[in-house]
Amino acid sequence: MNNTLHEVFSQPATWRQTESLTGDARRELAAPGERMLVLGCGTSWFVAQSIAELRESAGLGETDAVCASEYVPRRHYDRIVAITRSGTSTEVLDALRRVPAGVRRVAVTAVRGEPVDGLTDARLVLDFADERSVVQTRFPTSVLVTVLRAYGKGGERVVADGEAALAASLPADPGDVDHLVFLGTGWTVGLAHEAALKVREAAQAHAESYPALDFRHGPVAVAGPRTLVWSLGDVPESLDETARAAGAIVYRDDRHPLAQLVLAQRFALALAAHRGLDPDRPRLLTRSVVLAAR
Known part of the structure; x- marks a missing residue:
């Protein structure tokens, strides 16, 4: 078993451990009434998108998600949360350096003692979910389980369903698929983007992702017999017929x-x-994108 597969199968166990962080997560990631921005790169950006939707839908306050490399301090935020597994990604660190004075800066990370510590006021450390792999799996999902608990959206069902997903049959023979399309809605749009990224990173395969109803607005044109269209969350069933x-x-x-x-x-x-x-x-790919001084 390679490291990545081992980490995939460890997820229900790491999800259980997130319960110990619920109080800190409520304090730093709920912050009712504040305007919040969540930053990240790659996987962490997709996690940020899901967090933003979950927080707003929970009625906790206006929340945006931005790719860290695109952050420009134009809008006012009370709090900026940076998702960074390694605590070393150059674009995340650069974004935090651009945050205006007086804005609370929070890092969600898996490693202590990294450069992000010196640029933030508080850290939420999921060291039990750190990974040896380049391809992230259990860290981002553990962050999202932590958020679900903090926002009062439960945690026990996800653990049980995660265990079931580890025992489930795959939806298709990998030999029959060379194109994947992941669809989501609401907070699962971020999950769809993340699923497609896993396919690109691990298998170097053609994978796309969209808000579900946008599938009919062009992307369906490249779907065919070797395409797997995969819905995550409460996606309208009418799209199944479109794909078929x-x-x-x-x-x-x-x-x-x-x-x-x-x-x-x-x-x-x-x-x-x-x-x-x-x-x-x-x-x-590398575990963290660390750029030379520019």
Whole structure:
């Protein structure tokens, strides 16, 4: 078993451990009534998108999500939260340096003692969810379980469904698929983006992701018999017929959306194995993007 697969299968256990962080997460990530911005790069940006939707839908306050490299301090925020597994990503650190004085800066990370510590007022450290792998799996999902608990959206169902997703059959034979489309709605749009990224990173395969109803506004044109259209969360069932009409394989299930993401991670690794790739050594990628001084 490679490191990445081991970390995928460890997720229900790390999700249970997030319960110990609920109080700190409520204090730093709920902050009722404040205007909040959540920053990240890659996987962390998609996690930020999900957090922003979850926080607003919980009635906790206006929340935006921005790719850290695109952050420009134009709008006023009371609090800026940076998601960074390593605490070393250059674009995240640069964004935090641009935050105006008086704004509370919070890091959600997996490692202590890294440069992000000196740029933030508070840290939420999920060291039990840190990973050896370049391809992130259990850290981002553990962050989201932490957020779900902090926002009063539960935690026990997701653990049980996560365990079920580890035992479930894959939705298709990886040998029959060379194009994946992940669809989400609300907070699961971020999960759809993350699922597609896992396929690109681990299996070097063609994977797309969209807000569900946008699938009919162009993306369906490239779907065909070797396409797997995968819905995450409460996606309208009418889209299944749209995908089938294009000849695509369709998949959805009733498990918690994070458990559905676990199954997508498993599929990405199975597709990598089918293609003879080692997901522990993804092409052109490193654990953290650290750029030379500019």
